[in-house]
Amino acid sequence: MRIAQVAANTEPVPPQGYGGTELIVSLLTDELVRRGHEVTLFAAGTSKTRAKLITVVDEPLRAAGKYNMLQWPAFDMQTLIEVENRQDQFDIVHSHMSWSALPVLDRLKCATVTTMHNQVKPYCEGIYLRYKHLPYVAISESFKALNKPDQLNYVGTVYNGIRVQDFHSSNDTDQRKGLLFVGRLCKDKGTAEALDVAKKLNMPLTIAGKVDKNDEAYFDQEVKPRLDNSDARFVGEVNHDQKVELYGKALAVVYPINFNEPFGLVMAEALAAGTPVMAFDRGSVREVLDDPKTSIIGSTVDDLVKRFPELQHINRNDCVERVQNLFSVEKMVDSYEAVYERLLKQRA
Amino acid sequence: MRIAQVAANTEPVPPQGYGGTELIVSLLTDELVRRGHEVTLFAAGTSKTRAKLITVVDEPLRAAGKYNMLQWPAFDMQTLIEVENRQDQFDIVHSHMSWSALPVLDRLKCATVTTMHNQVKPYCEGIYLRYKHLPYVAISESFKALNKPDQLNYVGTVYNGIRVQDFHSSNDTDQRKGLLFVGRLCKDKGTAEALDVAKKLNMPLTIAGKVDKNDEAYFDQEVKPRLDNSDARFVGEVNHDQKVELYGKALAVVYPINFNEPFGLVMAEALAAGTPVMAFDRGSVREVLDDPKTSIIGSTVDDLVKRFPELQHINRNDCVERVQNLFSVEKMVDSYEAVYERLLKQRA
Numbered sequence: 001m002r003i004a005q006v007a008a009n010t011e012p013v014p015p016q017g018y019g020g021t022e023l024i025v026s027l028l029t030d031e032l033v034r035r036g037h038e039v040t041l042f043a044a045g046t047s048k049t050r051a052k053l054i055t056v057v058d059e060p061l062r063a064a065g066k067y068n069m070l071q072w073p074a075f076d077m078q079t080l081i082e083v084e085n086r087q088d089q090f091d092i093v094h095s096h097m098s099w100s101a102l103p104v105l106d107r108l109k110c111a112t113v114t115t116m117h118n119q120v121k122p123y124c125e126g127i128y129l130r131y132k133h134l135p136y137v138a139i140s141e142s143f144k145a146l147n148k149p150d151q152l153n154y155v156g157t158v159y160n161g162i163r164v165q166d167f168h169s170s171n172d173t174d175q176r177k178g179l180l181f182v183g184r185l186c187k188d189k190g191t192a193e194a195l196d197v198a199k200k201l202n203m204p205l206t207i208a209g210k211v212d213k214n215d216e217a218y219f220d221q222e223v224k225p226r227l228d229n230s231d232a233r234f235v236g237e238v239n240h241d242q243k244v245e246l247y248g249k250a251l252a253v254v255y256p257i258n259f260n261e262p263f264g265l266v267m268a269e270a271l272a273a274g275t276p277v278m279a280f281d282r283g284s285v286r287e288v289l290d291d292p293k294t295s296i297i298g299s300t301v302d303d304l305v306k307r308f309p310e311l312q313h314i315n316r317n318d319c320v321e322r323v324q325n326l327f328s329v330e331k332m333v334d335s336y337e338a339v340y341e342r343l344l345k346q347r348a
Numbered sequence: 349m350r351i352a353q354v355a356a357n358t359e360p361v362p363p364q365g366y367g368g369t370e371l372i373v374s375l376l377t378d379e380l381v382r383r384g385h386e387v388t389l390f391a392a393g394t395s396k397t398r399a400k401l402i403t404v405v406d407e408p409l410r411a412a413g414k415y416n417m418l419q420w421p422a423f424d425m426q427t428l429i430e431v432e433n434r435q436d437q438f439d440i441v442h443s444h445m446s447w448s449a450l451p452v453l454d455r456l457k458c459a460t461v462t463t464m465h466n467q468v469k470p471y472c473e474g475i476y477l478r479y480k481h482l483p484y485v486a487i488s489e490s491f492k493a494l495n496k497p498d499q500l501n502y503v504g505t506v507y508n509g510i511r512v513q514d515f516h517s518s519n520d521t522d523q524r525k526g527l528l529f530v531g532r533l534c535k536d537k538g539t540a541e542a543l544d545v546a547k548k549l550n551m552p553l554t555i556a557g558k559v560d561k562n563d564e565a566y567f568d569q570e571v572k573p574r575l576d577n578s579d580a581r582f583v584g585e586v587n588h589d590q591k592v593e594l595y596g597k598a599l600a601v602v603y604p605i606n607f608n609e610p611f612g613l614v615m616a617e618a619l620a621a622g623t624p625v626m627a628f629d630r631g632s633v634r635e636v637l638d639d640p641k642t643s644i645i646g647s648t649v650d651d652l653v654k655r656f657p658e659l660q661h662i663n664r665n666d667c668v669e670r671v672q673n674l675f676s677v678e679k680m681v682d683s684y685e686a687v688y689e690r691l692l693k694q695r696a
Contacts, residue, residue, distance in 0.1 A: 056474065067471060069417040074447060074472040081478045099422060103451055123415060124422040126404065130429045 004093040005029045006042045009075040012060045013047040021117040025096050031333040042079045080104040092340050099124040102131035111343045120147045142284040143262035156339040161332030167272035169248025178204035180250035182266045186215040190256035195226040197254050200305045205232035247273035255279035268327040274316035278304045294319045352441040353377045354390045357423040360408045361395040369465040373444050379681040390427045428452040440688050447472040450479035459691045468495045490632040491610035504687040509680030512672050515620035517596025526552035528598035530614045534563040538604035543574040545602050548653045553580040595621030603627035616675040622664035626652045642667045
């Protein structure tokens with residue numbers, strides 16, 4: 001298949017640090033190339049890919065730091081002009097650029113599909129509704145349910161995939177102890193509730209993640225007092241290797257989210273490391289976790305505390321196997337290939 | 349004629365303070381309504397107009413302050429969707445939105461024209477060249493010469509217009525004394541050269557305008573030492589009434605610009621107040637000023653100093669008359685009406 005992958009110019013593909021969408025684009029693109037497809041990646045300069053790379057700007061815009069933010073969309077528009085100029089070379093154009101690409105996608109003669117990496121917020125709702133007939137992919141059923149399921153033309157749900165082998169921990173499972181929280185320290189992610197779970201279980205908790213400027217008041221009011229009064233430690237942001245090590249040393253990841261998260265990558269990562277998850281029943285949690293085979297799902301801190309003893313029955317291999325089957329790069333690319341084929345068949 | 353005027357959502361129409369483009373849109377729109385056209389203005393909420401107003405956001409984006417700058421373009425795209433939805437209601441769509449509107453203008457079935465209020469910079473050049481066949485209006489011949497004259501489909505040059513009567517000063521001309529500099533204090537506008545002209549003529553100079561953050565070093569290194577060593581005073585930013593009073597009290601405006609300015613509004617304002625201008629020969633200066641009938645044009649500080657005595661022969665009525673004939677709102681709207689008619693005739 002001749003496939004174009006279209007990313008925005010803000011971050012490189014793959015990203016350095018922040019940039020979840022660009023990581024998925026990178027994993028998808030390289031695996032499609034490995035499978036023999038003819039893939040062209042439209043992305044910012046300095047991107048690294050096994051595909052043919054087409055760029056309109058030497059450096060990713062955020063890192064370059066030399067353009068006004070109001071100028072950034074002009075580069076994405078120039079990417080779209082390049083896509084349009086080359087449309088005869090593609091069977092399908094897969095956009096990861098969100099609403100800004102829709103008017104141009106609508107006039108391409110080849111097939112297109114847009115992955116909804118971000119929620120449809122009020123500021124861009126009118127644009128999606130204008131282009132609701134274009135084919136969209138949701139990143140979870142939970143995401144779809146929250147984002148105009150009856151109006152947008154969803155043609156599939158494809159979970160984000162991770163490189164499962166990268167989360168294999170060399171730690172002896174007998175050495176696991178304590179609980180782990182990974183993610184931004186904020187109300188949505190439930191950092192305070194994670195501390196409460198650990199406190200009630202009388203267990204140590206490691207907290208890894210960053211405090212955004214917006215969340216400083218939450219940190220001061222909700223997190224800090226609990227930290228001072230517990231056997232928990234806050235280690236700040238961690239890199240991939242440190243994260244894998246933390247997963248491998250933990251008895252369980254605590255994931256008491258307070259919002260309908262479209263897709264919880266941390267849950268998939270924890271399972272890939274053989275670490276069960278104790279989560280609140282919100283957003284994509286029931287899609288990612290399999291209670292009671294690989295995880296525990298509850299509605300309150302006390303639910304999770306009460307069910308903690310069940311964790312000893314969980315087989316770590318079942319956790320890894322679930323990720324391999326549902327949330328691996330291979331599974332993600334299988335699913336996108338199926339979407340592409342379906343769309344092309346419909347046009348034939 | 350059924351005319352749509354399309355403005356961005358950043359500032360209201362007319363603007364409060366900063367917003368040269370929105371002022372032109374306001375003057376043009378209201379005068380077209382006065383002349384009996386059926387005009388629809390697409391602009392941010394709180395805009396005031398005699399036309400039918402269509403908005404996609406309650407408040408202008410900059411003043412609202414509640415959206416991330418990366419979200420601002422989504423509102424302009426929604427404005428364009430509204431334009432597209434209503435295209436059957438218009439004979440012509442006149443865009444003031446720069447490059448971001450071009451892909452949608454290109455698919456409208458009615459006539460379109462885009463006024464180039466801003467220069468084609470490298471970051472958006474590729475977009476203009478992709479849509480070079482669309483009809484464009486330049487705001488001066490000098491602007492056109494600097495912005496792809498051989499590639500873009502320029503269908504006319506229309507000078508920005510001012511309300512000439514608003515610059516009429518009640519000051520007795522006998523009371524005029526000293527020189528005046530109006531504009532941002534920066535290298536491009538030649539603040540230092542204006543101070544040098546005044547110094548060499550041994551005359552007082554009033555400097556009105558703001559110092560942008562980017563220009564603070566210039567102010568400290570070039571302006572401040574000259575201010576300390578002269579009979580000049582810096583009065584900061586001034587409002588319209590204060591500006592008119594300053595024009596009316598000055599013997600001449602000094603305008604020693606160091607860049608090819610597309611259109612120098614200050615020159616037109618000064619002439620409208622009956623005040624001649626002493627300017628460097630750059631950008632649109634020779635289009636706006638008529639040397640020696642209403643002004644003096646030179647290449648160096650010494651040129652202007654040497655020719656200063658000629659100012660006594662200038663008839664202030666000639667200055668006002670020149671603005672009325674070339675740079676008045678009435679003239680601007682005459683010119684746009686002619687452009688619209690030409691474009692519609694071509695399609696008939």
